[in-house]
Amino acid sequence: LTFSATTFATQQNPTPAQVKALQQQALNSDLSYQLVESLTVEIGPRLPGTVADIKTVEWSEKQLKRLGFDKVYREPVTIPVWKRGDAKASITAPFPQNIVVTALGGSVATPKEGIEAEIVRFDSIEQVEQASAAEIEGKIVFIDPITERHRTGKGYGKVVGARSKGAVESAKKGAVAVVIRSIGTDSDRFAHTGMMRYADDVVRIPAAAMSVPDAELVNAMLKRDLPVKIKLHMTPAHKGEGTSYNVIGEITGSQYPDEIVLLGAHHDSWDEGTGALDDGAGMGIVMATGAIIKKSGIQPKRTLRVVLYAAEEIGLIGAKAYVEAHKAELDKHKFALESDFGAGYIWRFDTRVNDSALPAMQKIADALAPLGIERGHNEASGGPDVSMLPNYGVPVVSLQQDGSDYFDYHHTPNDTLDKIDPVKMKQNTAAWVTFAILAAAVDTPLRPIPPKE
Amino acid sequence: LTFSATTFATQQNPTPAQVKALQQQALNSDLSYQLVESLTVEIGPRLPGTVADIKTVEWSEKQLKRLGFDKVYREPVTIPVWKRGDAKASITAPFPQNIVVTALGGSVATPKEGIEAEIVRFDSIEQVEQASAAEIEGKIVFIDPITERHRTGKGYGKVVGARSKGAVESAKKGAVAVVIRSIGTDSDRFAHTGMMRYADDVVRIPAAAMSVPDAELVNAMLKRDLPVKIKLHMTPAHKGEGTSYNVIGEITGSQYPDEIVLLGAHHDSWDEGTGALDDGAGMGIVMATGAIIKKSGIQPKRTLRVVLYAAEEIGLIGAKAYVEAHKAELDKHKFALESDFGAGYIWRFDTRVNDSALPAMQKIADALAPLGIERGHNEASGGPDVSMLPNYGVPVVSLQQDGSDYFDYHHTPNDTLDKIDPVKMKQNTAAWVTFAILAAAVDTPLRPIPPKE
Ligand SMILES: [Zn+2]
Ligand SMILES: [Zn+2]
Ligand SMILES: [Zn+2]
Ligand SMILES: [Zn+2]
Known part of the structure; x- marks a missing residue:
């Protein structure tokens, strides 16, 4: 047996x-x-x-x-x-150009006439968390972290907070919208979408990502020490x-x-x-x-x-x-x-x-x-x-x-x-x-x- | 001196x-x-x-x-x-999906309601030239040449005729539009634009390019021996x-x-x-x-x-x-x-x-x-x-x-x-x-x- x-x-x-x-x-x-x-x-x-x-x-x-x-x-x-709807954006000052953006998953829409405001740039979500409301109020927050390439993908985890938490942290300080550099290792003119979150007690502002070449373009304008304005039109909807x-x-x-x-x-x-x-x-x-x-x-x-x-x-x-x-x-x-x-x-x-x-x-x-x-x-x-x-x-x-x-x-x-x-x-x-x-x-x-x- | x-x-x-x-x-x-x-x-x-x-x-x-x-x-x-206007396209049968297209430079617009038709595929502009009107009439011609990569760029010259002559050669045989595989060596989801030409004595049909991954998608559907239909909306205009x-x-x-x-x-x-x-x-x-x-x-x-x-x-x-x-x-x-x-x-x-x-x-x-x-x-x-x-x-x-x-x-x-x-x-x-x-x-x-x- x-x-x-x-x-x-x-x-x-x-x-x-x-x-x-x-x-x-x-x-x-x-x-x-x-x-x-x-x-x-x-x-x-x-x-x-x-x-x-x-x-x-x-x-x-x-x-x-x-x-x-x-x-x-x-x-x-x-x-x-x-539903995603459409997303369009342009730099309106100092040098008008269209840029490639995508709505982050879960984002609210902009008003029909869009949102246009000067941007304020941060390297990371941590920098946004440390910023004063005076820096951010009335502006579009531009979070600009670089995603490092690794076989394990560990570069993603380091920066994805800009996408998930960007809207809440920016809105807490009076931002009218948030646009991040795409969380991605490429340099192609595609914006990377992905989920973002709102908090119940914080106003819901539109959240988008721009392609890496467009983030570079914005940085090139910022280096000229001129205020950069972005206009954003997005029509996503919660159903x-x-x-x-x-x-x-x-x-x-x-x-x-x-x-x-x-x-x-x-x-x-x-x-x-x-x-x-x-x-x-x-x-x-x-x-x-x-x-x-x-x-x-x-x-x-x-x-x-x-x-x-x-x-x-x-x-x-x-x-x-x-x-x-x-x-x-x-x-x-x-x-x-x-x-x-x-x-x-x-x-x-x-x-x-x-x-x-x-x-x-x-x-x-x-x-x-x-x-x-x-x-x-x-x-x-x-x-x-x-x-x-x-x-x-x-x-x-x-x-x-x-x-x-x-x-x-x-x-x-x-x-x-x-x-x-x-x-x-x-x-x-x-x-x-x-x-x-x-x-x-x-x-x-x-x-x-x-x-x- | x-x-x-x-x-x-x-x-x-x-x-x-x-x-x-x-x-x-x-x-x-x-x-x-x-x-x-x-x-x-x-x-x-x-x-x-x-x-x-x-x-x-x-x-x-x-x-x-x-x-x-x-x-x-x-x-x-x-x-x-x-002016370019917008260009949108989708496969409507057998498996509905949006595809990425761009208007070729100089193309006319589609009617407001778009153009929807079955496609007929050709490897090259030469194949279109040799085709019969019976094969093409009432269809959207899909020209699908592959651009070879070379240091000299010589792959381009071999296939760019699909872009420049596609509309005329297709329209001669009764096509309602022409959509080509992008003339390009990448496999990114961008469509490549570029100039196309009309002839005075040939009806002007809309002409577009689709990205290489989309051309691959269309081919995958064609391999299933099912008719593939495409719908095209384009609003370019001559000014x-x-x-x-x-x-x-x-x-x-x-x-x-x-x-x-x-x-x-x-x-x-x-x-x-x-x-x-x-x-x-x-x-x-x-x-x-x-x-x-x-x-x-x-x-x-x-x-x-x-x-x-x-x-x-x-x-x-x-x-x-x-x-x-x-x-x-x-x-x-x-x-x-x-x-x-x-x-x-x-x-x-x-x-x-x-x-x-x-x-x-x-x-x-x-x-x-x-x-x-x-x-x-x-x-x-x-x-x-x-x-x-x-x-x-x-x-x-x-x-x-x-x-x-x-x-x-x-x-x-x-x-x-x-x-x-x-x-x-x-x-x-x-x-x-x-x-x-x-x-x-x-x-x-x-x-x-x-x-x-
Ligand atoms: Zn995913
Ligand atoms: Zn996944
Ligand atoms: Zn050129
Ligand atoms: Zn050139």
Whole structure:
């Protein structure tokens, strides 16, 4: 009996040869690319609350079923609906020129006649926080931080506060609008959108981003010691609430079907590009991961749950809904991770598990090593949509992809399919497949996870 | 007397040491960059017939005077005035999506309600010419040529016929509009504008370009064997005639003041970028060339005539006016050349002179060699605005610059100052300075020039 139980357990664990074969199948498969191709061609931009958002939900269910997932279902998510409208801006003094801007997500409109005012420039949101109301009152605040390029994307986190908090901090001091240098590493004449926030007790002023070349233009004028005036016309609108859906597909676990390895991506996107990198790529990768494993006939020991989150861009709305809906089973989540950083080459494997489980993680790292992936640290964040899960004790993992050029395209019209390298995407998917099949087989307890630094 | 005449002639010719010193002064000077910075910041886009066009004429005269040119004057040019208006387009079937388009220069508007029709795709303008009316009638012709990247820019010439002739050839066969893949080497979501032409006896249909990623999107839909429909809204307008000016600055020749070395660039630009590469860079280079020589105190043996042409973009209008105005002295034009290909590194020196003058050209090539410039062929075109001059016997020269990335930005909103590398621009200007001072001293007859291949 003991003997037969052991045999049984062994049968559940993929052999090294099986893992190797799966890895090779993923390297030979263009399924993840085909999925993002289908998504971007047949649907395109997927702003929450649009027709395309619901089409995406339907597309996702259809694909997951076609790919052989054992269970496919959706869960409703109540979302705020925001429409972009138009955004136009020009420098009106000292040297009139049009500039390229975009409304930040969630911004209110300008009055119909627009807003025209002198600008006051700050290097960073921190500088705005330290400024006096006298400097800012009646002006358009121009926050001008430079996004540094890094493989990890860490330059983004350093400056994105200008986008998220710029309106509130500027309005507190009497600004009439805020316009930021785009949070982006490119020097192309695209403005980068992305979510901004208001506070209940602070007046809501319009918030926009200008392209990097336009920020350079404004700086060149400021260097001439002349007051610079900007005129801004924007017509975004809040349209109340709507419903979207988290879409979930599962490959049922053979031995512990109620234990879950959560493979996440988000199905919404901003509306100016086709959301190929953000996050069509992630959808393709996690859907293909489940599909390639399913097709191989090797059943994972625990359930692989692919979660395609709704409405990530506008404030992790789907992720919050998931936590609410699944609170009772969060202790059954063995791992969670998300693909939401393009389709680049995966170069490092980070974890956040109990120290006692690090040897088990090393075994997974060893299986990833042939793909050129290094073992990283034990302070992984897991990705935006799973970022709340560690608060509930869920171990998270990051398959770090090279995002050196991710913020060149992020949240611009230029986030299109041609920016994805199908060869890199195969390696990326192979890493996910390797991780997923091995993660589902990890019997070592992973909790409690280490506290955040 | 013979002795003294020889001495006199020798004094007019710059010594190798003087040439070397001038070259070094140019390499140390950022004047050409400062000029294009001033132009793009203080004026920006310079579409013929706009207020900015006239501001540019005034700016040019002011700068040429400030830089010490001996003579500065303008010559009127009658120009057609065209306003861009808006351009919007979407794919309406099989998968509705917005696409990024721009009106081609000179296009008529669509009807107010737009034009919606199925598209018919062709690889090239040649394919359209060969197609039957049955294939095209009632459709929007989509011409989809790929622009190859080359240091010389030769990929452009191979495909630009789709832009210039697409409307006429399509309309002849009953097309309702023409939309081309942008003539450009990038894969950014910018559409490339540029001039198109109508014929008197062919109906005028709207003509637009879509960005390369959008052309890829359309192709992806066509691959699915579904009819693709596009809807196009454009509001450009022809506004009759206006006046612009060729602006001319001269450094008077010491020995042969009526003989001319013509250094050209064009002062107009398309209206969506700031015309930094096309052709603010060229303006900076030729203006700085004259200025650096003037400042050095070495007077050129023949007159250096900097010609800043009007309205190149809309059909070489300024260049044609120059020929008309200067017909009588074209035989006194020793050389002509233009800078109109960005601000890249100069790598080759091409000429079109009588074979008997090739040894004299080699001497100039020897002086350019320390800048890393090779001696090229004797079939130079000279540049667009001087391209008519060989018909009048004028020898032309090309200082070939590396234009590998020129067609990434050409005629898009992305043609902005940040695309210019100030270091490369110094080398470029040094080549012009070297050529100009030596060209003015060439006594060898250069005519008759060899016939075109
Ligand atoms: Zn994302
Ligand atoms: Zn995003
Ligand atoms: Zn040009
Ligand atoms: Zn041009």
